[in-house]
Amino acid sequence: MNSITVKRRHPLARYVVLLLALSFLGGTYALLAPGPAGQADAASASGKLDDVAEGKSLFTAHCASCHGMNGEGSFNKGAASGPSLIGVGAAAVDFQVSSGRMPLANPGPQALRKRPPEWVNETTVRQLAAYVQSLGGGPTVPAAEAVDPAKGDPAKGGELFRANCIQCHNFAGSGGALTYGKHAPALGPATPTQIYEAMATGPQAMPVFNDSTITPEQKRDMIAYIVGLREEPNPGGNGLGRIGPVMEGLVAWTAGLGIVVLAAIWITAKKRKVAR
Numbered sequence: 001m002n003s004i005t006v007k008r009r010h011p012l013a014r015y016v017v018l019l020l021a022l023s024f025l026g027g028t029y030a031l032l033a034p035g036p037a038g039q040a041d042a043a044s045a046s047g048k049l050d051d052v053a054e055g056k057s058l059f060t061a062h063c064a065s066c067h068g069m070n071g072e073g074s075f076n077k078g079a080a081s082g083p084s085l086i087g088v089g090a091a092a093v094d095f096q097v098s099s100g101r102m103p104l105a106n107p108g109p110q111a112l113r114k115r116p117p118e119w120v121n122e123t124t125v126r127q128l129a130a131y132v133q134s135l136g137g138g139p140t141v142p143a144a145e146a147v148d149p150a151k152g153d154p155a156k157g158g159e160l161f162r163a164n165c166i167q168c169h170n171f172a173g174s175g176g177a178l179t180y181g182k183h184a185p186a187l188g189p190a191t192p193t194q195i196y197e198a199m200a201t202g203p204q205a206m207p208v209f210n211d212s213t214i215t216p217e218q219k220r221d222m223i224a225y226i227v228g229l230r231e232e233p234n235p236g237g238n239g240l241g242r243i244g245p246v247m248e249g250l251v252a253w254t255a256g257l258g259i260v261v262l263a264a265i266w267i268t269a270k271k272r273k274v275a276r
Helices: 002-008 013-032 036-062 090-098 122-136 154-164 192-201 216-231 245-275
Strands: 074-076 079-082
Touching: 036 122, 090 122, 090 192, 154 216, 192 216
Parallel strands: none
Antiparallel strands: 074 079
């Protein structure tokens, strides 16, 4: 039986079997090998690693003197001169650096918004944020869709704002004084991204409104309300900074009383001239 099978086997059969096996392996690899999406993921991972490396160089040059070489914080005479950045997240870095609050120019009760230094731009902020994020996680920079005012509900956002924010930021987001020399800044100059990041990270004296307290959708609604406030007209004329009725009343009282006093002086002086 074996001899008959051997005689029937074609001399090229082994090559045909080998060719079929190679074709099968090639087809299987083509189906399972990573395609463009996998290559994009690899490129994205490589880009993130590059951002972390560049961010570390920026951190060493501009931040390490206060926050420590590895973001662990520093102390001066037993008091913290630069808090630890481990776990604060990329959102905190993006907020502080993009708004010019950091690097801190002069120590004080509160870091003030100012024009960022020349080395700060969109790329360097992203790199610095990526490095700090790598130190221990934390809130990340929100996506553009998450802070788009056009996709929020300003009516719902107004309710949330009045319930959680007007005690410090004023009903119109104009800010106000706090204790120990601190203040709630005006929200007019803040970008939608910075508003979201402030709620997520709680800078300065501001409490943290995490996603369990105010959901991302509610944050977007509040952003829509705050942005809408900037476009509202002042029906009474000059808004006086929208500081509130106390300031408006003070200005009205001072101006009105001043006019009355000047009018009384003018009338009295005129009568004296007539009497002579």
